[in-house]
Amino acid sequence: xxxxxxxxxxxxxxxxxxxxxxxxxxxxxxxxxxxxxxxxxxxxxxxxxxxxxxxxxxxxxxxxxxxxxxxxxxxxxxxxxxxxxxxxxxxxxxxxxxxxxxxxxxxxxxxxxxxxxxxxxxxxxxxxxxxxxxxxxxxxxxxxxxxxxxxxxxxxxxxxxxxxxxxxxxxxxxxxxxxxxxxxxxxxxxxxxxxxxxxxxxxxxxxxxxxxxxxxxxxxxxxxxxxxxxxxxxxxxxxxxxxxxxxxxxxxxxxxxxxxxxxxxxxxxxxxxxxxxxxxxxxxxxxxxxxxxxxxxxxxxxxxxxx
Amino acid sequence: xxxxxxxxxxxxxxxxxxxxxxxxxxxxxxxxxxxxxxxxxxxxxxxxxxxxxxxxxxxxxxxxxxxxxxxxxxxxxxxxxxxxxxxxxxxxxxxxxxxxxxxxxxxxxxxxxxxxxxxxxxxxxxxxxxxxxxxxxxxxxxxxxxxxxxxxxxxxxxxxxxxxxxxxxxxxxxxxxxxxxxxxxxxxxxxxxxxxxxxxxxxxxxxxxxxxxxxxxxxxxxxxxxxxxxxxxxxxxxxxxxxxxxxxxxxxxxxxxxxxxxxxxxxxxxxxxxxxxxxxxxxxxxxxxxxxxxxxxxx
Numbered sequence: 374x375x376x377x378x379x380x381x382x383x384x385x386x387x388x389x390x391x392x393x394x395x396x397x398x399x400x401x402x403x404x405x406x407x408x409x410x411x412x413x414x415x416x417x418x419x420x421x422x423x424x425x426x427x428x429x430x431x432x433x434x435x436x437x438x439x440x441x442x443x444x445x446x447x448x449x450x451x452x453x454x455x456x457x458x459x460x461x462x463x464x465x466x467x468x469x470x471x472x473x474x475x476x477x478x479x480x481x482x483x484x485x486x487x488x489x490x491x492x493x494x495x496x497x498x499x500x501x502x503x504x505x506x507x508x509x510x511x512x513x514x515x516x517x518x519x520x521x522x523x524x525x526x527x528x529x530x531x532x533x534x535x536x537x538x539x540x541x542x543x544x545x546x547x548x549x550x551x552x553x554x555x556x557x558x559x560x561x562x563x564x565x566x567x568x569x570x571x572x573x574x575x576x577x578x579x580x581x582x583x584x585x586x587x588x589x590x591x592x593x594x595x596x597x598x599x600x601x602x603x604x605x606x607x608x609x610x611x612x613x614x615x616x617x618x619x620x621x622x623x624x625x626x627x628x629x630x631x632x633x634x635x636x637x638x639x640x641x642x643x644x645x646x647x648x649x650x651x652x653x654x655x656x657x658x659x660x661x662x663x664x665x666x667x668x669x670x671x672x673x674x675x676x677x678x679x680x
Numbered sequence: 681x682x683x684x685x686x687x688x689x690x691x692x693x694x695x696x697x698x699x700x701x702x703x704x705x706x707x708x709x710x711x712x713x714x715x716x717x718x719x720x721x722x723x724x725x726x727x728x729x730x731x732x733x734x735x736x737x738x739x740x741x742x743x744x745x746x747x748x749x750x751x752x753x754x755x756x757x758x759x760x761x762x763x764x765x766x767x768x769x770x771x772x773x774x775x776x777x778x779x780x781x782x783x784x785x786x787x788x789x790x791x792x793x794x795x796x797x798x799x800x801x802x803x804x805x806x807x808x809x810x811x812x813x814x815x816x817x818x819x820x821x822x823x824x825x826x827x828x829x830x831x832x833x834x835x836x837x838x839x840x841x842x843x844x845x846x847x848x849x850x851x852x853x854x855x856x857x858x859x860x861x862x863x864x865x866x867x868x869x870x871x872x873x874x875x876x877x878x879x880x881x882x883x884x885x886x887x888x889x890x891x892x893x894x895x896x897x898x899x900x901x902x903x904x905x906x907x908x909x910x911x912x913x914x915x916x917x918x919x920x921x922x923x924x925x926x927x928x929x930x931x932x933x934x935x936x937x938x939x940x941x942x943x944x945x946x947x948x949x950x951x952x953x954x955x956x957x958x959x960x961x962x963x964x965x966x967x968x969x970x971x972x973x974x975x976x977x978x979x
Contacts, residue, residue: 422781476780477967484959491953654792
């Protein structure tokens, strides 16, 4: 039954742009952010909250821009290389970040991402400063498409990737490696005594989450056509955590549901009011205050560990 | 060389002093309430907006310009009296004892709300009112011209460090705060009204942030986005010093100020990177900050 619902939902999303073409960009961006939020959600399983994942989002988008400038001009190749780039940055940063827990983990992620942000904004010669870099329209399997056609291809490719990557991540979370994450959350010492290297478990999760954020960033870069340092600002990271927590109820699809909900609400709200963040902030607080069981056992956890 | 370094140093120290006000409030709130308030930067900018509005009012009515000094302090008190109890009682107290993720998210929600409220109330144009700075004038020593206002900022930061230390070590309220910080349950069981301490400590934190914002208006002006920028800087300073450490925050703002001077002198394009770079280096070597203690890790 859940499979049928999910399939129907994907079908509806696929058909929506045929009815309302302006939705295509909104949906592409929502899926892109969904990938990044899914990355954050993977780490949340282990009780680690990262306020810095926008860095991988941005790093990957910058990687696309750099590679395109260097002459790489194929959508598939650009996506793969940039995701690998995001994963690589994740492996380097993760190698020392996963030694920390709780607020220190959050803080260090923030620090690293803000160094990255400041470098992107300041190294004008390399990154174009706050103007950012253009992301040109690449060829798709050798076909050179016009911009509208490319945006459609990008949308359907993202949708396909959402299903495939979503299934892969669910597989990962249901594997022993994925269950080890929840075990880190519950009792880390017990895990060490069982002979499971917590460091390795977390590093793998960190690289996976960075790669997911990177995939989202690359798609967002293509969809927007430009990458700017603000991709990596800490409030962007905060929004990713927000999506991950809002959607956390639904496991893997939750991240995408959260992102879709937020992006659609956003495009509906901007026509009425400028105070979009006001609405988001209130929603966030209300959800956390009054639907605690919806917020992924974050509440249940503290009672268990405070003994 | 001294002709270029010393004004630069003074400039950096003055801006470090402003960040210190925000950081010490953040660190104080964290040590008493054990909540990292992500909306702290917004209270800084609200303090700035209120101060700028009052100063502009004073200027437009052609009242005695020296009133604007009073206005700076008054606006910080005003913001603290309104937002301190409101936020602590209305929102933050529900997160006591919850996981950091919940605390960070709730206060992030508050941050989003406060940022938009400022946009609605004060608009998106920047506020600038430099009457207090002009009134104080400049001093010239050895051919180098200094802004007296910057010296005042540094002096006030020092006063805050000493004042807070005196408050905590030598007053009844300070001892109560120390008791609550050391062992919240024990403090409660011997009859200390912890709720009152929480409200007072949180409001004091808000006051310090708003004071920083108010004092910043004459030098740099207030514009949208200031709250977000201040938040990370205050966070960096508080983290370098060790969360919960007052002197740590003071030393950390000195380090950040000096790091900026070095960056401007050696690689001018990197001055914005310097605070975060310093934070990264310190946290990698000492995750608990310079003055922090090793208690929080779960392994």
